[in-house]
Amino acid sequence: MSKQAVTVIGLGPMGQAMAAAFLKAGYAVTVWNRTANKADELVAQGAVRAATPAEALAAHELVVLSLTDYDAFYAVLGPATEALAGRVLVNLTSDTPEKARAAAKWAAGHGARHLTGGVQVPPPLIGKEGSQTFYSGPRDVFEAHRATLEVLTGADYRGTDPGLAQVYYQALMALFWSSMTGYLHAAALMRENGISAEEFRPHALKAADVSYFIGVMGEYLDADRHDGGEARMVMNAASADHVVHTLRDAGLDATVPVALAELFHRAVSAGHGEEGFTSLIKVLERPAG
Structure with a gap:
């Protein structure tokens, strides 16, 4: 049986963690990054460094992409379209659902199949139990490569629409960034009053458990x-x-809390003052012009 193989394009912290996980699992790994020396440690571990994106694409059928955004996706793959035919592109790059749909269509136009992914953990948790990635796109492609993808994280397939993985991912990122910014506001207020983050931690953790709500x-x-x-x-x-x-x-800076307060007052002004907190969704679904 031939050795399992994968190409990883994009070697920021996430791409490096993914390539390392594949190497640890015994895969033949080819890597490419615009800044070539970012591959040095992976090459020392057994990866093959491709000289160009076209060479990286040609190396293996399965290609995992971890780039800054979808503009970078086109910048890297655009000059190498002749090497895309027959490739499976697992695009773990963060961007909008619409851009994911457009990229899937673009890839199909060049003979490749595109699987969108949204990784739910930071680089240190790649390959660790409990980690998860959303996927969407052709189900047969996902099933064919599921075992390989599960080397990185658990694989949560959301449907055939290429944009769905990014819908789930960006929805959770909206929740995450709001929560983390709220914590920093709270921690700043504690510090101003002589209370350390460690002393505040158990109270913050209790407040962060919003599962009931x-x-x-x-x-x-x-x-x-x-x-x-x-x-x-x-x-x-x-x-x-x-x-x-x-x-x-x-x-302290109150930019974000001010914006939230203004949003709440918009709901009141729109006639939802006597309704519950969930009525705020009516304002979110009809943003101010």
Whole structure:
């Protein structure tokens, strides 16, 4: 039986972690990066350094891409389209769902098949248990290469639409960045009051567990219910104002909390003041012109 093989294009921290995981699993690995010396450590571990993207594509059927964005995807592969025929492109590059759909169409036009991926863990967790990546695109392509992809992370197939993996990925990134920025605001306020991040940690962890709220809100959203009760938007807006005033009083930047407070007040102005927090989705679905 021939040795399992894969090409990895793009050797930032994520690409390097993926190539290393494949090498550790016994794969024949060919790598390419615009800055060639980023491959040095991988070559020392047994990878083959390709001189050009075309050479990297020609080396193996399965090609994993880890690039900055889809503009980089075209910049790298555009000059090497003659080498795309028959290749399977597993594009783990982050960008918009629409760009993923366009890239899949572009790849098909050059005889390649495109599988979109959204990696849910940072580079140090590649190859570790519990890690996960969303995939979407042709199911037969996903199933044919699933075992190889699972060398990197668990593989969560979301459907044939090439954009779906990025829909899930970007949705979770919106949640992630909002949460992490909220934590830094909270930590900054603690520091201004002489409280260390370590002392604050157990309280932050408790507040970060929003599973109850996501469960309840999900039921309300799917039922298109926005009952108010104690969580009326008018009260939420007042609470958001209190956060802004507290941060400003402490001399901290309040740009993001101000934007949130303005969003809450827009919901009140739009007539949702007596409705619950989930009514805010009506404002998010109809952004200000």
